[in-house]
Amino acid sequence: MNPPEQSFRVVGTRPVRPDGADKVTGRALYGTDFALAGMLHGAVLRSPHAHARIRGIDASRALALPGVKAVVTGADFPEAASVAIAGESAANLRDIARNVMARDKALYEGHAVAAVAATSPAIARAALALIAVDYEVLPHATSIAAAIAPDAPLLHDDLFTPGLKPRPETPSNLALHVAIDTGDAAAALAGAAAVAGGHYTTQPVHQGYIEPHACVAQWNADGQAQIWASSQGAFMIRSLVAGALGLKQADIRVTPLEIGGGFGGKTTVYLEPVALQLARQAGRPVRLEMSRSEVFRATGPAPGAVIDIRLGADKDGMLVGAEMTFHYTAGAFPGAAAHPAALLALAGYKVPNRKITGWEVVCNLPSSAAYRAPGAPQVAFAVESCLDELALQLGIDPIELRLKNAVGPGDTGPMGLPHGQIGLIECLEAARAHPHYSAPLAPGETRGVAAGGWANYGGPSTAAVALAEDGSVLVTTGSPDIGGSRAAMAMMAAETLGVPYETVRVTIADTASIGFSFLTGGSRTTFATGHAVIAAANQVIATARARAAQIWGVAADTVAWRDGAAHGTAGDSAGKVLTLAEIAGKAANAGGPISAEVGVNPAGWLPGFGVHICDCALDAETGQVKVTRYTAIQDVGRAIHPAYVEGQLQGGAAQGIGWALNEAYVYGADGRMENPGFLDYRVPVASDLPMIDTVLVDKPNPDHPYGVKGVGETPIVPPLAAVANAVSRAAGRRQRHLPMSPEQVLLGGDA
Amino acid sequence: MSKLHITTTVNGDPAEFLCEADDSLLAALRGPLGLTGTKEGCGSGDCGACTVMLDGSMVCSCLVLAAEAQGRRVETVEGLAEGGALHPLQQRFLEHGALQCGFCTPGLLVAARALLERNPDPSEEEARYWLAGNLCRCTGYDKVIRAVLDAGRDLRQDHGEKVA
Ligand code: FES
Numbered sequence: 001m002n003p004p005e006q007s008f009r010v011v012g013t014r015p016v017r018p019d020g021a022d023k024v025t026g027r028a029l030y031g032t033d034f035a036l037a038g039m040l041h042g043a044v045l046r047s048p049h050a051h052a053r054i055r056g057i058d059a060s061r062a063l064a065l066p067g068v069k070a071v072v073t074g075a076d077f078p079e080a081a082s083v084a085i086a087g088e089s090a091a092n093l094r095d096i097a098r099n100v101m102a103r104d105k106a107l108y109e110g111h112a113v114a115a116v117a118a119t120s121p122a123i124a125r126a127a128l129a130l131i132a133v134d135y136e137v138l139p140h141a142t143s144i145a146a147a148i149a150p151d152a153p154l155l156h157d158d159l160f161t162p163g164l165k166p167r168p169e170t171p172s173n174l175a176l177h178v179a180i181d182t183g184d185a186a187a188a189l190a191g192a193a194a195v196a197g198g199h200y201t202t203q204p205v206h207q208g209y210i211e212p213h214a215c216v217a218q219w220n221a222d223g224q225a226q227i228w229a230s231s232q233g234a235f236m237i238r239s240l241v242a243g244a245l246g247l248k249q250a251d252i253r254v255t256p257l258e259i260g261g262g263f264g265g266k267t268t269v270y271l272e273p274v275a276l277q278l279a280r281q282a283g284r285p286v287r288l289e290m291s292r293s294e295v296f297r298a299t300g301p302a303p304g305a306v307i308d309i310r311l312g313a314d315k316d317g318m319l320v321g322a323e324m325t326f327h328y329t330a331g332a333f334p335g336a337a338a339h340p341a342a343l344l345a346l347a348g349y350k351v352p353n354r355k356i357t358g359w360e361v362v363c364n365l366p367s368s369a370a371y372r373a374p375g376a377p378q379v380a381f382a383v384e385s386c387l388d389e390l391a392l393q394l395g396i397d398p399i400e401l402r403l404k405n406a407v408g409p410g411d412t413g414p415m416g417l418p419h420g421q422i423g424l425i426e427c428l429e430a431a432r433a434h435p436h437y438s439a440p441l442a443p444g445e446t447r448g449v450a451a452g453g454w455a456n457y458g459g460p461s462t463a464a465v466a467l468a469e470d471g472s473v474l475v476t477t478g479s480p481d482i483g484g485s486r487a488a489m490a491m492m493a494a495e496t497l498g499v500p501y502e503t504v505r506v507t508i509a510d511t512a513s514i515g516f517s518f519l520t521g522g523s524r525t526t527f528a529t530g531h532a533v534i535a536a537a538n539q540v541i542a543t544a545r546a547r548a549a550q551i552w553g554v555a556a557d558t559v560a561w562r563d564g565a566a567h568g569t570a571g572d573s574a575g576k577v578l579t580l581a582e583i584a585g586k587a588a589n590a591g592g593p594i595s596a597e598v599g600v601n602p603a604g605w606l607p608g609f610g611v612h613i614c615d616c617a618l619d620a621e622t623g624q625v626k627v628t629r630y631t632a633i634q635d636v637g638r639a640i641h642p643a644y645v646e647g648q649l650q651g652g653a654a655q656g657i658g659w660a661l662n663e664a665y666v667y668g669a670d671g672r673m674e675n676p677g678f679l680d681y682r683v684p685v686a687s688d689l690p691m692i693d694t695v696l697v698d699k700p701n702p703d704h705p706y707g708v709k710g711v712g713e714t715p716i717v718p719p720l721a722a723v724a725n726a727v728s729r730a731a732g733r734r735q736r737h738l739p740m741s742p743e744q745v746l747l748g749g750d751a
Numbered sequence: 752m753s754k755l756h757i758t759t760t761v762n763g764d765p766a767e768f769l770c771e772a773d774d775s776l777l778a779a780l781r782g783p784l785g786l787t788g789t790k791e792g793c794g795s796g797d798c799g800a801c802t803v804m805l806d807g808s809m810v811c812s813c814l815v816l817a818a819e820a821q822g823r824r825v826e827t828v829e830g831l832a833e834g835g836a837l838h839p840l841q842q843r844f845l846e847h848g849a850l851q852c853g854f855c856t857p858g859l860l861v862a863a864r865a866l867l868e869r870n871p872d873p874s875e876e877e878a879r880y881w882l883a884g885n886l887c888r889c890t891g892y893d894k895v896i897r898a899v900l901d902a903g904r905d906l907r908q909d910h911g912e913k914v915a
């Protein structure tokens with residue numbers, strides 16, 4: 001099969017999503033829309049201190065309050081084993097268990113220390129006030145500088161920096177060391193015709209999904225449990241809850257509710273183990289939900305970063321060497337995507353000599369979580385800013401400079417293997433040819449450009465395809481639909497089977513009703529779960545052909561499948577046709593109902609690259625920056641449903657613009673977050689943004705039947721530098737610190 | 752503590768419910784009235800997910816007391832589709848792919864209808880400012896704004912046909 005020459009009936013069209021009517025009429029059930037009879041309401045007591053030893057907790061007064069049915073603290077959770085969990089960003093089961101409920105220490109303001117379940121939300125809240133926690137307040141560190149200072153308060157006395165050889169003799173807050181050293185970067189930079197560099201900083205930023213975390217848990221007397229939750233993976237919840245509470249996976253059935261945004265932030269558990277433990281004690285179902293303030297103080301954020309970089313080029317603009325050291329805030333527990341950051345920092349360019357050193361730093365912030373292309377945006381901000389500086393120094397067009405150095409198919413990738421059919425060069429060429437790039441700028445406006453990419457992922461997925469008696473098609477997966485993936489699944493099934501899109505319906509099943517699927521995350525679902533759907537559809541076709549052959553009395557391999565029907569080719573069957581509906585109608589009495597469930601773990605996913613162009617107007621008096629025009633260009637392989645692919649580019653760009661201009665966690669000297677709400681943590685609103693134009697560059701992935709590449713992560717990588725490069729030109733000073741608030745732009749020095 | 756008994760009109764139909772004096776209208780809609788289409792994203796008036804109409808004015812239902820609904824008209828996303836037919840705004844949102852997760856959608860739809868009722872032919876800028884109180888983290892607003900402007904066109908045409 002040669003994807004570029006395929007023609008399609010369904011792939012590439014823009015049908016209405018199967019779950020659309022439910023979502024525009026208010027019928028779709030999200031995290032807090034689901035309820036059970038007799039359900040209790042939970043609430044979580046959170047540490048007011050950034051760092052404190054918990055000497056004791058007295059919940060007796062809370063338990064005595066009428067209507068309170070259960071109180072749990074760290075002592076009610078088993079000591080979880082230290083098991084590494086791989087994922088969008090790797091984590092450790094023991095850390096996850098301690099993050100959902102503190103044991104001996106509270107590690108950030110907002111860290112859960114106790115929880116109650118009561119007959120009403122008001123009683124649950126009142127009960128929290130009656131729980132007495134005896135804290136020994138400890139010194140805290142909420143910044144990288146404070147956490148790595150010689151006298152820094154230690155978060156974990158058993159943390160001996162992994163990745164350092166030899167193993168350090170004393171514990172520290174350095175939670176991971178990664179190093180890449182190829183060639184001789186120092187010598188290359190010494191001989192470079194132009195060197196750009198500096199000290200770059202970014203702040204922790206929240207994923208900002210509008211739906212707060214929520215779940216309902218129920219425990220039966222026989223030890224079987226059920227959880228209903230909005231998350232990026234019901235199977236993730238099953239395995240993490242089982243691990244944290246020491247239960248068998250088959251005894252936990254997790255039903256995915258609709259999810260109101262995730263962006264990586266709903267790839268772990270916060271409430272579910274606590275709700276289940278409360279339900280177990282109370283003997284009744286329990287709902288736990290977070291307020292917005294809890295979401296900010298106890299979930300997310302993406303790591304903040306401090307980056308020192310030097311990037312050198314020869315006089316023709318060929319990159320010769322790079323040196324980069326970065327520190328990322330992991331928050332309370334290790335895990336801040338330093339590994340992908342180090343691998344991806346220069347992944348788009350051929351740089352023969354490179355020395356990259358990365359550190360993760362634990363500190364008294366919420367434990368960082370995955371956020372779209374985890375690890376990549378921060379380092380890309382520094383690298384793409386340096387490229388802009390080099391272009392200015394050498395008098396080379398910024399896109400031209402990137403084209404000179406861009407990687408293409410066959411070039412060595414970050415893992416040392418040759419790249420497959422990647423499309424960075426095509427994206428740069430599309431950007432250069434785009435009318436936006438050559439459009440004249442209005443007075444006072446400037447233009448920035450930046451590129452970026454993400455490795456993407458495959459991973460295990462299961463899908464089932466079943467035929468109803470009338471030939472309509474039921475697809476079942478275990479991949480939560482965050483942004484229209486039901487539509488993509490239905491389209492791939494319809495394309496494969498040769499039936500109309502409208503005859504296919506998709507269900508996202510609970511963990512007892514379909515085989516395992518990894519998270520919806522890492523830009524894997526359309527690729528990997530799509531593979532599973534296509535494979536299951538192909539099995540259904542094979543069965544349908546066999547049934548037709550049986551009816552016609554011919555060999556199955558003489559029956560062709562096209563346009564949703566079996567076509568006879570041999571003997572008397574030649575010219576005969578049986579449609580899928582006809583075969584399905586006879587199936588029950590002629591061999592049995594037709595269905596197939598297929599589990600896959602497909603290789604062959606490809607990285608996605610994008611190039612963004614941003615026009616800004618800077619108000620020289622106020623320092624206010626307004627994005628006036630924006631274009632996002634990305635190699636998407638092939639878009640199954642272009643509107644939802646464009647939407648990924650537009651949404652990621654908007655989030656990146658927010659990261660660049662407004663968003664930041666702000667901490668006071670007391671270690672408490674000062675802006676845990678949307679009023680003070682300002683995400684972009686409609687009036688902040690222009691239309692976001694998109695260009696979908698099609699360079700199909702030969703390892704996917706329909707050419708799919710992951711698209712969701714990449715769009716947040718280029719915007720930080722695209723905006724900063726525009727603002728730097730307007731301000732006449734390189735912008736190295738995010739967010740580029742008015743004060744920062746007007747007064748901020750080059751710290 | 753005795754509860755308040757509130758009599759009101761929701762989406763054109765008479766309705767009554769019991770609430771505490773400090774319950775929000777959002778809590779009453781989602782709780783005793785069972786209308787969970789209206790969402791809570793912040794509870795503090797900053798996200799617009801809870802947008803409803805109260806006597807024809809657009810409000811954040813998380814900031815309105817449930818008791819204030821006494822004798823007034825409340826309209827929610829559940830009342831947008833009439834007789835099973837989607838409102839042009841709902842139709843255009845679906846056609847444009849103007850929702851990804853869909854959590855902001857009920858609030859955006861109610862706010863957008865209020866805009867088009869006041870101004871059937873808004874400019875892009877007018878639409879952006881009117882909807883600035885409705886956060887959407889997924890879409891970057893592009894398709895949302897296009898859907899709203901297209902729905903305005905549909906409504907003007909409908910209106911034109913009726914007049915003609
Ligand atoms: S929930 Fe009312 S404005 Fe956010």
Ligand code: FES
Nearest residue numbers: 851852887888889
């Ligand atoms: S579609 Fe998810 S917040 Fe708007």
